[in-house]
Amino acid sequence: MVQDTVTLRLRLLFGDRLVFGPGKGELLSRIAETGSIAAAGRAMGMSYRRAWALVEEMNAAFRAPLVLSVRGGAGGGGAALSPEGRDVLAAYRALLATIEAAAAPEVARIADLLSDMSERK
Protein backbone atom coordinates (compact mmCIF):
# COMPACT_ATOMS: atom_id res chain seq x y z
CA MET A 1 0.00 0.00 0.00
CA VAL A 2 1.51 3.28 -1.04
CA GLN A 3 -0.42 5.90 0.87
CA ASP A 4 -1.51 5.85 4.49
CA THR A 5 -5.02 7.24 4.58
CA VAL A 6 -7.46 8.10 1.86
CA THR A 7 -10.44 10.18 2.83
CA LEU A 8 -13.41 11.36 0.85
CA ARG A 9 -14.98 14.69 1.67
CA LEU A 10 -18.49 15.12 0.45
CA ARG A 11 -20.48 18.33 0.28
CA LEU A 12 -24.11 18.56 -0.62
CA LEU A 13 -25.38 21.60 -2.46
CA PHE A 14 -29.00 22.31 -3.15
CA GLY A 15 -29.47 25.02 -5.72
CA ASP A 16 -26.25 26.91 -5.17
CA ARG A 17 -26.26 27.11 -1.40
CA LEU A 18 -24.22 24.69 0.57
CA VAL A 19 -26.41 22.79 2.92
CA PHE A 20 -24.36 20.03 4.36
CA GLY A 21 -20.74 18.97 4.47
CA PRO A 22 -18.17 17.38 6.75
CA GLY A 23 -18.12 20.28 9.19
CA LYS A 24 -21.82 20.33 9.86
CA GLY A 25 -21.84 16.55 9.92
CA GLU A 26 -19.25 16.38 12.67
CA LEU A 27 -20.86 19.22 14.55
CA LEU A 28 -24.21 17.47 14.57
CA SER A 29 -22.54 14.30 15.69
CA ARG A 30 -20.76 16.00 18.57
CA ILE A 31 -23.85 17.83 19.68
CA ALA A 32 -25.59 14.49 19.86
CA GLU A 33 -22.92 13.00 22.07
CA THR A 34 -22.17 15.99 24.29
CA GLY A 35 -25.62 17.54 24.55
CA SER A 36 -24.14 20.99 24.11
CA ILE A 37 -23.28 23.32 21.26
CA ALA A 38 -20.48 24.85 23.29
CA ALA A 39 -18.92 21.49 24.15
CA ALA A 40 -19.28 20.31 20.57
CA GLY A 41 -17.53 23.43 19.35
CA ARG A 42 -14.74 23.07 21.88
CA ALA A 43 -14.27 19.44 20.91
CA MET A 44 -13.58 20.42 17.35
CA GLY A 45 -11.53 23.50 18.14
CA MET A 46 -14.22 25.80 16.89
CA SER A 47 -15.42 28.98 18.53
CA TYR A 48 -18.86 28.83 20.07
CA ARG A 49 -19.81 31.76 17.86
CA ARG A 50 -19.14 29.78 14.74
CA ALA A 51 -20.66 26.53 16.00
CA TRP A 52 -23.82 28.38 16.84
CA ALA A 53 -23.87 30.08 13.43
CA LEU A 54 -23.69 26.72 11.71
CA VAL A 55 -26.54 25.41 13.82
CA GLU A 56 -28.59 28.48 12.99
CA GLU A 57 -27.88 27.99 9.32
CA MET A 58 -28.96 24.37 9.39
CA ASN A 59 -32.07 25.08 11.37
CA ALA A 60 -33.04 27.71 8.83
CA ALA A 61 -32.28 25.57 5.80
CA PHE A 62 -34.38 22.63 6.83
CA ARG A 63 -38.09 22.35 7.19
CA ALA A 64 -37.75 21.70 10.90
CA PRO A 65 -34.80 22.61 13.15
CA LEU A 66 -32.16 19.89 13.35
CA VAL A 67 -30.95 21.08 16.74
CA LEU A 68 -33.16 21.87 19.69
CA SER A 69 -31.68 24.02 22.40
CA VAL A 70 -32.70 25.23 25.82
CA ARG A 71 -31.07 27.92 27.85
CA GLY A 72 -30.83 28.34 31.55
CA GLY A 73 -31.50 25.51 33.91
CA ALA A 74 -29.34 22.65 35.04
CA GLY A 75 -25.85 23.12 33.71
CA GLY A 76 -26.84 26.34 32.05
CA GLY A 77 -28.82 24.74 29.31
CA GLY A 78 -28.03 22.40 26.47
CA ALA A 79 -28.81 21.18 23.01
CA ALA A 80 -29.89 17.96 21.37
CA LEU A 81 -30.77 16.68 17.95
CA SER A 82 -34.36 16.75 16.86
CA PRO A 83 -35.75 13.64 15.15
CA GLU A 84 -35.09 15.40 11.85
CA GLY A 85 -31.56 16.10 12.99
CA ARG A 86 -31.02 12.44 13.71
CA ASP A 87 -32.49 11.59 10.33
CA VAL A 88 -30.21 13.93 8.45
CA LEU A 89 -27.14 12.78 10.34
CA ALA A 90 -28.00 9.15 9.77
CA ALA A 91 -28.61 9.76 6.08
CA TYR A 92 -25.32 11.61 5.75
CA ARG A 93 -23.40 8.86 7.47
CA ALA A 94 -25.06 6.24 5.32
CA LEU A 95 -24.20 8.33 2.30
CA LEU A 96 -20.54 8.38 3.22
CA ALA A 97 -20.46 4.66 3.83
CA THR A 98 -22.22 3.90 0.57
CA ILE A 99 -19.95 6.15 -1.36
CA GLU A 100 -16.76 4.91 0.18
CA ALA A 101 -17.69 1.39 -0.76
CA ALA A 102 -18.75 2.28 -4.27
CA ALA A 103 -15.75 4.49 -4.84
CA ALA A 104 -13.06 2.08 -3.71
CA PRO A 105 -11.91 0.83 -7.12
CA GLU A 106 -11.59 4.25 -8.73
CA VAL A 107 -9.91 5.65 -5.64
CA ALA A 108 -7.38 2.86 -5.84
CA ARG A 109 -6.75 3.67 -9.49
CA ILE A 110 -5.94 7.25 -8.62
CA ALA A 111 -3.92 6.35 -5.55
CA ASP A 112 -1.70 4.12 -7.64
CA LEU A 113 -0.63 7.12 -9.67
CA LEU A 114 0.31 9.21 -6.66
CA SER A 115 3.91 9.72 -5.83
CA ASP A 116 5.00 7.65 -2.89
CA MET A 117 3.88 9.45 0.24
CA SER A 118 5.95 7.43 2.68
CA GLU A 119 8.78 9.83 1.93
CA ARG A 120 6.86 12.98 2.74
CA LYS A 121 6.51 14.65 6.09
Add this chain to the structure above:
Amino acid sequence: MVQDTVTLRLRLLFGDRLVFGPGKGELLSRIAETGSIAAAGRAMGMSYRRAWALVEEMNAAFRAPLVLSVRGGAGGGGAALSPEGRDVLAAYRALLATIEAAAAPEVARIADLLSDMSERK
Protein backbone atom coordinates in the same frame (compact mmCIF):
# COMPACT_ATOMS: atom_id res chain seq x y z
CA MET B 1 -39.75 17.65 -6.64
CA VAL B 2 -39.05 20.23 -4.01
CA GLN B 3 -35.62 21.59 -4.93
CA ASP B 4 -34.25 22.45 -8.34
CA THR B 5 -30.74 21.09 -8.51
CA VAL B 6 -28.81 18.83 -6.22
CA THR B 7 -25.08 18.63 -6.73
CA LEU B 8 -22.46 16.57 -5.00
CA ARG B 9 -18.98 17.94 -4.59
CA LEU B 10 -16.35 15.36 -3.92
CA ARG B 11 -12.81 15.99 -2.76
CA LEU B 12 -10.14 13.38 -2.45
CA LEU B 13 -7.55 13.67 0.31
CA PHE B 14 -4.55 11.47 0.67
CA GLY B 15 -2.97 11.77 4.05
CA ASP B 16 -4.07 15.27 4.92
CA ARG B 17 -3.21 17.02 1.70
CA LEU B 18 -5.92 17.68 -0.80
CA VAL B 19 -5.09 16.08 -4.07
CA PHE B 20 -8.12 16.28 -6.25
CA GLY B 21 -11.46 18.00 -6.28
CA PRO B 22 -13.99 19.59 -8.61
CA GLY B 23 -11.74 22.53 -9.51
CA LYS B 24 -8.80 20.44 -10.62
CA GLY B 25 -11.15 18.05 -12.36
CA GLU B 26 -12.67 20.75 -14.51
CA LEU B 27 -9.32 22.34 -15.12
CA LEU B 28 -7.86 19.09 -16.40
CA SER B 29 -10.88 18.62 -18.57
CA ARG B 30 -10.60 22.07 -20.10
CA ILE B 31 -6.89 21.76 -20.69
CA ALA B 32 -7.61 18.57 -22.60
CA GLU B 33 -10.13 20.30 -24.83
CA THR B 34 -8.38 23.65 -25.33
CA GLY B 35 -4.75 22.55 -25.35
CA SER B 36 -3.80 25.51 -23.18
CA ILE B 37 -3.60 26.30 -19.50
CA ALA B 38 -4.37 29.94 -20.19
CA ALA B 39 -7.45 29.15 -22.27
CA ALA B 40 -8.65 26.62 -19.72
CA GLY B 41 -8.32 29.22 -16.99
CA ARG B 42 -10.16 31.85 -19.01
CA ALA B 43 -12.94 29.40 -19.75
CA MET B 44 -13.57 28.93 -16.06
CA GLY B 45 -13.08 32.56 -15.06
CA MET B 46 -9.86 31.77 -13.28
CA SER B 47 -6.64 33.75 -13.44
CA TYR B 48 -3.80 32.13 -15.31
CA ARG B 49 -1.76 32.45 -12.14
CA ARG B 50 -4.10 30.24 -10.25
CA ALA B 51 -4.67 27.76 -13.04
CA TRP B 52 -0.96 27.31 -13.37
CA ALA B 53 -0.54 26.89 -9.62
CA LEU B 54 -3.09 24.09 -9.61
CA VAL B 55 -1.31 22.36 -12.47
CA GLU B 56 1.98 22.67 -10.64
CA GLU B 57 0.43 21.22 -7.52
CA MET B 58 -0.99 18.25 -9.37
CA ASN B 59 2.21 17.58 -11.24
CA ALA B 60 4.09 17.57 -7.96
CA ALA B 61 1.60 15.36 -6.15
CA PHE B 62 1.55 12.58 -8.71
CA ARG B 63 4.25 10.17 -9.67
CA ALA B 64 4.31 11.60 -13.18
CA PRO B 65 3.07 15.03 -14.31
CA LEU B 66 -0.56 15.07 -15.34
CA VAL B 67 -0.08 18.04 -17.61
CA LEU B 68 2.70 18.42 -20.14
CA SER B 69 3.44 21.91 -21.32
CA VAL B 70 5.68 23.52 -23.89
CA ARG B 71 6.49 27.16 -24.16
CA GLY B 72 7.33 29.21 -27.19
CA GLY B 73 6.66 27.97 -30.68
CA ALA B 74 3.51 27.99 -32.72
CA GLY B 75 0.80 29.89 -30.90
CA GLY B 76 3.15 30.66 -28.06
CA GLY B 77 3.12 27.20 -26.63
CA GLY B 78 0.51 24.96 -25.14
CA ALA B 79 -0.38 22.18 -22.78
CA ALA B 80 -1.88 18.74 -22.96
CA LEU B 81 -2.70 15.88 -20.65
CA SER B 82 -0.17 13.15 -20.19
CA PRO B 83 -1.40 9.55 -20.26
CA GLU B 84 -1.47 9.67 -16.46
CA GLY B 85 -3.48 12.87 -16.66
CA ARG B 86 -6.03 11.20 -18.87
CA ASP B 87 -6.14 8.26 -16.49
CA VAL B 88 -6.76 10.41 -13.45
CA LEU B 89 -9.42 12.45 -15.19
CA ALA B 90 -11.17 9.33 -16.43
CA ALA B 91 -11.08 7.78 -12.97
CA TYR B 92 -12.43 10.94 -11.37
CA ARG B 93 -15.28 11.16 -13.85
CA ALA B 94 -16.12 7.52 -13.32
CA LEU B 95 -16.01 8.17 -9.59
CA LEU B 96 -18.54 10.96 -9.87
CA ALA B 97 -20.87 8.90 -12.00
CA THR B 98 -20.67 5.91 -9.68
CA ILE B 99 -21.24 8.02 -6.64
CA GLU B 100 -24.14 9.98 -7.99
CA ALA B 101 -25.93 6.77 -8.78
CA ALA B 102 -25.16 5.16 -5.45
CA ALA B 103 -26.04 8.27 -3.49
CA ALA B 104 -29.44 8.96 -4.98
CA PRO B 105 -31.62 7.41 -2.26
CA GLU B 106 -29.88 9.06 0.68
CA VAL B 107 -29.78 12.38 -1.11
CA ALA B 108 -33.51 12.14 -1.63
CA ARG B 109 -33.96 11.42 2.06
CA ILE B 110 -32.14 14.59 2.98
CA ALA B 111 -33.77 16.66 0.27
CA ASP B 112 -37.20 15.72 1.59
CA LEU B 113 -36.36 17.38 4.89
CA LEU B 114 -35.28 20.63 3.31
CA SER B 115 -37.55 23.58 3.49
CA ASP B 116 -39.19 24.29 0.18
CA MET B 117 -36.70 26.16 -1.95
CA SER B 118 -39.13 27.33 -4.59
CA GLU B 119 -39.90 30.23 -2.30
CA ARG B 120 -36.33 31.41 -1.93
CA LYS B 121 -34.48 33.90 -4.08
Add this chain to the structure above:
DNA sequence: CGGCAATATGTTCTGCCAGACATAACGAGG
Protein backbone atom coordinates in the same frame (compact mmCIF):
# COMPACT_ATOMS: atom_id res chain seq x y z
C1' DC C 1 -30.95 35.02 45.93
C1' DG C 2 -26.73 34.80 43.81
C1' DG C 3 -23.67 31.96 41.13
C1' DC C 4 -22.98 29.19 37.31
C1' DA C 5 -22.83 27.40 32.64
C1' DA C 6 -24.90 27.49 28.61
C1' DT C 7 -27.55 29.85 24.80
C1' DA C 8 -27.90 33.99 21.99
C1' DT C 9 -26.09 37.94 19.45
C1' DG C 10 -23.52 42.21 18.45
C1' DT C 11 -18.91 44.36 17.32
C1' DT C 12 -14.23 44.53 16.24
C1' DC C 13 -9.83 42.60 14.77
C1' DT C 14 -6.90 39.92 11.85
C1' DG C 15 -4.56 36.43 8.91
C1' DC C 16 -4.56 34.76 4.78
C1' DC C 17 -5.63 33.59 0.27
C1' DA C 18 -7.49 34.97 -4.38
C1' DG C 19 -7.00 37.99 -7.71
C1' DA C 20 -4.56 41.94 -9.95
C1' DC C 21 -0.50 43.51 -11.85
C1' DA C 22 4.27 43.03 -13.59
C1' DT C 23 7.97 40.79 -16.05
C1' DA C 24 10.92 37.35 -18.07
C1' DA C 25 11.82 33.54 -21.16
C1' DC C 26 10.70 30.97 -25.01
C1' DG C 27 10.38 29.57 -29.87
C1' DA C 28 7.83 29.02 -34.39
C1' DG C 29 6.73 31.82 -38.31
C1' DG C 30 6.27 35.78 -41.11
Add this chain to the structure above:
DNA sequence: CCTCGTTATGTCTGGCAGAACATATTGCCG
Protein backbone atom coordinates in the same frame (compact mmCIF):
# COMPACT_ATOMS: atom_id res chain seq x y z
C1' DC D 1 14.96 39.62 -36.19
C1' DC D 2 10.71 41.02 -34.51
C1' DT D 3 6.08 39.99 -33.20
C1' DC D 4 2.90 37.22 -30.74
C1' DG D 5 0.71 34.20 -27.39
C1' DT D 6 1.86 31.20 -24.07
C1' DT D 7 4.34 29.28 -20.10
C1' DA D 8 6.53 30.56 -15.81
C1' DT D 9 7.16 33.24 -11.56
C1' DG D 10 7.53 37.21 -8.37
C1' DT D 11 5.14 40.89 -5.65
C1' DC D 12 1.28 43.64 -3.83
C1' DT D 13 -3.25 44.33 -2.16
C1' DG D 14 -8.30 44.04 -0.70
C1' DG D 15 -11.88 41.42 0.96
C1' DC D 16 -13.71 38.43 3.93
C1' DA D 17 -14.25 34.29 6.81
C1' DG D 18 -13.28 33.14 11.17
C1' DA D 19 -11.40 34.35 15.65
C1' DA D 20 -11.49 37.26 19.52
C1' DC D 21 -13.82 40.01 22.60
C1' DA D 22 -17.98 41.80 24.80
C1' DT D 23 -22.64 41.35 26.93
C1' DA D 24 -27.22 40.07 27.68
C1' DT D 25 -30.40 36.38 29.10
C1' DT D 26 -32.13 32.30 31.02
C1' DG D 27 -33.34 29.04 34.77
C1' DC D 28 -31.91 25.23 38.11
C1' DC D 29 -29.54 24.50 42.40
C1' DG D 30 -27.18 25.14 46.59
